[in-house]
Amino acid sequence: MKTLATLIRLAFLGLFIFLVVQGKPMLWLVLYVIGLITTFLFGRYYCGYICPMNTIMRPIDWLAKKLGIQTKTTPRFLESGKFAWFTLFASLAVVLVIRRVAGRQFPVLVVWLVLAALITLRYRPAVFHNLICPFSAPLKLVGNYSRNSQYVIPEDCIGCGKCIKPCPSNAITIPKGSRVAQIETNICHQCQDCRAVCPENAIKYGSTG
Numbered sequence: 001m002k003t004l005a006t007l008i009r010l011a012f013l014g015l016f017i018f019l020v021v022q023g024k025p026m027l028w029l030v031l032y033v034i035g036l037i038t039t040f041l042f043g044r045y046y047c048g049y050i051c052p053m054n055t056i057m058r059p060i061d062w063l064a065k066k067l068g069i070q071t072k073t074t075p076r077f078l079e080s081g082k083f084a085w086f087t088l089f090a091s092l093a094v095v096l097v098i099r100r101v102a103g104r105q106f107p108v109l110v111v112w113l114v115l116a117a118l119i120t121l122r123y124r125p126a127v128f129h130n131l132i133c134p135f136s137a138p139l140k141l142v143g144n145y146s147r148n149s150q151y152v153i154p155e156d157c158i159g160c161g162k163c164i165k166p167c168p169s170n171a172i173t174i175p176k177g178s179r180v181a182q183i184e185t186n187i188c189h190q191c192q193d194c195r196a197v198c199p200e201n202a203i204k205y206g207s208t209g
Contacts, residue, residue: 002196005048009055016052016109025109028052032135039142043149047129047139047169048189052109053116054168057128060120061168069121078131088134126170130187143186149208150188150195154180156202163194163203 012031019025035046047054064070077083091108098106112134119128129136143149159179164172171188174181183194185208195203 001192005191008049009058012050013052013055020107020110025107026105028109036138036142039139039146041147043146043185043188043190044139044143045190047136048191051135053113053133053135054125054129054189056113056117057120057125058168060117061125064121071123074123074127074131078127081131083131084133084137084140087132088137091134124170125168129169129189140186143188146185146208148206149185150183150190150192150203150205151185151208152181152183153202153204156200157181158200158202160199162197162199166193166197168193 016025016028019027031050032046035050039046061070091112095106095108098104116128116133119132130140157180159174159181161174161181163181164174167188168191169187169189171184172181172194173184181202183203190205192205195201
């Protein structure tokens with residue numbers, strides 16, 4: 001499953017690069033909108049498999065940890081969780097202004113791809129995914145109402161916490177006083193990295209209702 005997931009991510013990254021080379025990166029927004037709408041049904045799979053930023057961030061996260069240059073802290077100004085909405089509206093404003101004033105298309109998707117890579121060199125992926133990425137804000141909102149997602153079977157979970165570390169969005173926690181892990185649906189990328197390390201096969205995908 002891990003190999004298949006990687007191949008899917010690379011295929012979509014290749015598609016993104018193709019659109020950029022063809023001078024049509026904004027067509028990628030069609031895929032994003034489809035991913036956003038279908039999040040109601042399937043959870044935030046767009047982030048886990050389609051988003052080129054996530055695909056680039058994965059090896060950079062590994063490299064940053066190997067080099068010891070990544071910090072576990074989160075900038076205080078991001079803690080409110082509202083900054084992603086600011087980056088969303090700021091990105092839209094820049095695109096519209098440049099198109100109106102200069103008559104040119106601003107490569108906002110490429111810019112954010114580069115920023116995602118640079119930010120991940122210093123901060124954990126969850127910082128960008130949950131608190132900075134302009135595309136994550138609407139996905140997080142819609143993710144609150146997802147009908148399907150990864151979830152933990154309480155009677156099978158032994159509370160070992162092995163699923164927490166590989167989660168790129170910090171969607172998994174073990175609440176204080178509990179021995180059962182919980183997955184926060186609205187930030188879960190549906191990537192199944194947690195399932196790959198669960199010794200009890202206690203994580204499944206299905207209805208959240």
